[in-house]
Amino acid sequence: xxxxxxxxxxxxxxxxxxxxxxxxxxxxxxxxxxxxxxxxxxxxxxxxxxxxxxxxxxxx
Numbered sequence: 001x002x003x004x005x006x007x008x009x010x011x012x013x014x015x016x017x018x019x020x021x022x023x024x025x026x027x028x029x030x031x032x033x034x035x036x037x038x039x040x041x042x043x044x045x046x047x048x049x050x051x052x053x054x055x056x057x058x059x060x
Contacts, residue, residue: 003033
């Protein structure tokens with residue numbers, strides 16, 4: 001996954017009602033990209049080949 005740009009971070013913040021401005025923008029951009037990179041590491045590609053199991057709920 002490509003790193004998010006500062007413009008994308010500002011747009012995401014605006015979408016949820018946050019105004020992110022300098023100097024916090026640089027820190028938020030770095031932190032969010034680091035988080036996304038870490039999350040990408042816990043999603044191994046082999047999981048895409050596993051079929052999901054149906055959820056069977058007990059009768060009420």
